[in-house]
Amino acid sequence: MTITKIDAADVWDGDLNQHQINENLKLLPRNFVTPEMFGAVANDTTIDNTEALNNAFATGCDIYSTPDKTYSVTKNLRTKGQRLIGGWKIHSKKNTSREHLWEKTVTTVDDLNVNTDVIRMMYVANAYDLSEFLYIKSLGFNTLQHYSGMSIQGWDNDGDVHNMLDNAKSAGLKVIVGTQNDPLALSDLTAFVSSIDSHSAVIGYSANDEPVWNGKTIAEQDERISIIRAVSNKLVTAVEFTIDPLTKRMSDNYDIIFLDIYNDKNQDMSEADATQADLYKMRASLGLYNRQYKCTIIPVVMGFKYVDGAPLSRIIKTSKIFAKSCGGNFGTFVWDGDAVSSIETSIRNSPVLDKMCRDICAYRNLKYSIPTTLLWGYINNSTQTNWGLKDVFEHQIRIDPNSTDAFNGLNSYPTQVSGNSTTNSDHLSTNMSVGTGMLAIWFKKGAGAYCSDIQMKKYNYLNVHSGTIDSTLKTYLNVVGSSTGGYGLGSSLVSIPVNGTVNTVTFTNNAEADLFCIKYDATTDIPYYRTYIRGLYVTSDW
Incomplete structure (x- = not known):
């Protein structure tokens, strides 16, 4: 719409009362008003225009003024959601918090389309x-x-x-x-x-x-x-x-x-x-x-x-x-x-x-950078959430059946071990209560590894529950990298406590081409799956 500048002097002279305000509103050729029509005085910090502006806002009409005009106020302002046209300014100096004073000059906006x-x-x-x-x-x-x-x-x-x-x-x-x-x-x-x-x-x-x-x-x-x-x-x-x-x-x-x-x-x-x-x-x-x-x-x-x-x-x-x-x-x-x-x-x-x-x-055109995440495991009959084994199965590297080279990703398996009163096997243990079952990555024998296809980024985080269900065993878990898909493992990046509790472990990885692996070692050769790890792994480049 075309805006024509209207000065207070063009509408009235002298002091205002409500009757005069109402009469002046009738004179407007378009559905907007100016602050001056309600007694506001621009560019004078000694005058409090709070009441005048609020009276203008109460009309519901759009409010027009010009960028060279600043209206000083000392209290809260209330619009009716109308447009504030012309780029005029408000100088607010008011008690509004335990700091006692908030003072800023702000410019109105007239575009109400918000993306x-x-x-x-x-x-x-x-x-x-x-x-x-x-x-x-x-x-x-x-x-x-x-x-x-x-x-x-x-x-x-x-x-x-x-x-x-x-x-x-x-x-x-x-x-x-x-x-x-x-x-x-x-x-x-x-x-x-x-x-x-x-x-x-x-x-x-x-x-x-x-x-x-x-x-x-x-x-x-x-x-x-x-x-x-x-x-x-x-x-x-x-x-x-x-x-x-x-x-x-x-x-x-x-x-x-x-x-x-x-x-x-x-x-x-x-x-x-x-x-x-x-x-x-x-x-x-x-x-x-x-x-x-x-x-x-x-x-x-x-x-x-x-x-x-x-x-x-x-x-x-x-x-x-x-x-x-x-x-x-x-x-x-x-x-x-x-x-x-x-x-x-x-x-x-x-x-x-x-x-x-x-x-x-001021950030623009950013890409999402959500960390890569593995979440797995569950103890049945608990209030915990069953995250299953889908994540660790999907990312587990398998041995090449046509290769005679030594593969390090052995003696580990995402599975469930359950309690049994009389029988021990890979999936049953007399060390666990009957009726209890735990979904986790499980390890056995004297050494092995869970090898994944997840490329480790620089910053790595684990929040995991890990331990062994046979208290007579001494076992070790370490995060290592592999640049050969499980046919070779790097040195330990961080050790994971094997103490039956939930622990948080963080580490940086500078060889960002390496794949995430969990290496397992035991002081004795263990015939069945007895050492476990379940929980969260997150890797990020920021």
Whole structure:
């Protein structure tokens, strides 16, 4: 549409009252208004234009002004979701957090078409102000996940979910709406979703916040998912960080699981080792979740600092790497963590985290870099998940029947050994309780190896349950590489504890053409399968 500049002087002179405002609205030839029509004065920092702008927004008309005009405000702004035309600016200087002051100049956007093919999402706890949303937009984000927590906060609590959605729309942002804080959502989830589902800013709902950590069963998660799906066809999401290779604890019915793997304190390590430990956790979790669950997995990077937690330098370094792993899709936690006493600073109050957000939002045309993952094994009659043996069977190298050369991948087999009261064999053992069976890679004799066709990348991670069911035996497991398909094995890259417990092992591999193998050795020749390993292996090049 063609816009003609309208100055306040062209419409009225003198002070305004509501009657005059209404009369001036009648004079407009098009469905837009200017801030000046409601008494706003641009380019004067001594004048608070909050009320004038909010009165203009309340009309529902598009708001037009020019790039040379900046309107100062000191409180929260509420649009009706209309366009803000012309590239005008807002200078916001207001008390909004425990830091007491947030001051930024932001530029309005007039294009409300938001492409979320690649999700760049900012978590927001309770802030809903238009100025803050415009600033988040300027960082490069296209989506909010909003906890709808205005009612539980000591500040920014004069808004509601409708104000939040309208402001997001006017700021050119889409929203995944949290369902665990709003009073209506807590009392009647169906009514809450129904009340906002038609809003064009809504692209989905966060059904559960860290459900595993908060003790929610899969059945409880599915109950909330089904309630939302009954009244909406938009995305249903959750966020989680718990790592458990042996047991599946998240529902398969989410559209997206956001994976929030944050930096640990790790003060007993050098900073270089702590950085690598954090990255190992991120790689392993991403590989595991992509193997465990059927939905889309998107990483959430750390955009805050715990009190006495990991330093910001490490947070920023690892977050920049993690944010690249899923084709540029990521979430960032959090814009405003002020209500949580353990959070020292967040993006709203940190210039270095602000810059990190600009950097990662600028990533373009990234490829997915999901770590290669093996997940296998099970103990029956347990609460653990039966991952079967498909992964290790599919990748196991077999002996060439036409070769007379020595093959190292012998005396290992992905199988089940079960307890028996009287009989010992490859698949039966008097050392196990009757009725118990374990699926694993099993080893026997004095030496052998499980040889795979998986090319080891630089960074490698195992979280495995390994041991021997005969306590009189002494056996050893080591990860080695093979450049000859199992007809030759390299030296040990790392040893795996054979102690009957779950252990985490990490190692780097510089010969990235080598294949992943587990070498087995025993001090005595063992006739049957008695040493086992089951769990998770992840290999990554980032």
